[in-house]
Amino acid sequence: MKTEIAFWDTSAILPLCCSQVFTTKSKKWLRKYPKIVVWWGTSVEINSGLARLKRNGDLTEKETVKALRLWEKLKKTCRIVSPVERIIELANDLPENYNLRALDSFQLAAALVWCQEKPRRRPFITADEQLAKAAEKAGFNEILLT
Numbered sequence: 001m002k003t004e005i006a007f008w009d010t011s012a013i014l015p016l017c018c019s020q021v022f023t024t025k026s027k028k029w030l031r032k033y034p035k036i037v038v039w040w041g042t043s044v045e046i047n048s049g050l051a052r053l054k055r056n057g058d059l060t061e062k063e064t065v066k067a068l069r070l071w072e073k074l075k076k077t078c079r080i081v082s083p084v085e086r087i088i089e090l091a092n093d094l095p096e097n098y099n100l101r102a103l104d105s106f107q108l109a110a111a112l113v114w115c116q117e118k119p120r121r122r123p124f125i126t127a128d129e130q131l132a133k134a135a136e137k138a139g140f141n142e143i144l145l146t
Contacts, residue, residue, distance in 0.1 A: 005079075006033035006123035007111040009104075009131055010045040012145055013038065016074060017046065018059055018067035022127050022145040029125050029143060036078045039087075039110030041103065046071050081110040090117075098134035108134055 006029070013036070015026040030036075050067050053059040059067065081087070090109035094100045100108065108131065115122055119139035126132050127145040136142040 003123070004033055005035035005037060006125050006143070007037045007114060007140070008033075008042075008078075009107050009124070009126035009128060010038075010042050010049065011127035011131075012125040013042065013071075013074070014046060014049045015127070015145075017070045018050065018053065018063060025145045026125075029145075033123055033125065034077075036074070037081065037111070037114050038078050039081050039107055040083045041106060042078075042080070043071075043075065045103070079114075081114050084113060087113050094134070098137060099130065100134050104128065104131045104134070107131060108138060111135065111140065112138065 012022070012026050012029070014020060015023040016030060050059065050064050054061070054064045087106065087109040090112055091105040094105035094108055095102065098105075098108065111124055112119065121139065121141040123143055124132070124135035124140035125143045125145070126135065129144060129146065132142040132144040
């Protein structure tokens with residue numbers, strides 16, 4: 001049975017919304033895993049990333065608006081993992097056990113809740129090397145865009 005669902009880190013979704021180094025690779029993986037699972041904070045991270053790119057001059061106002069529209073369209077197809085207490089419980093241990101920062105801990109904890117804490121090599125797509133290592137250690141099939 002072919003799986004079409006994967007957990008997507010924000011670093012892999014942002015390149016789907018605007019031209020980035022990993023845009024081609026992200027689009028390739030989207031064709032393979034079109035059913036996207038994200039954590040509830042992804043929208044904030046996308047908005048933050050786009051604001052940063054605009055502030056740095058990497059995106060124009062027009063490109064930013066287009067990217068936000070693409071994200072809103074994509075978000076309608078995503079399965080969003082809600083903020084439940086178990087995510088906080090799991091995320092509390094991840095910085096020490098997996099060498100993760102706070103938001104990455106929430107990402108991985110949400111992915112674990114999505115699969116009832118049984119990753120069984122489910123795909124976890126990211127452009128973040130440290131998060132990829134942690135996802136693999138937790139039992140996911142990490143797909144690193146780099």
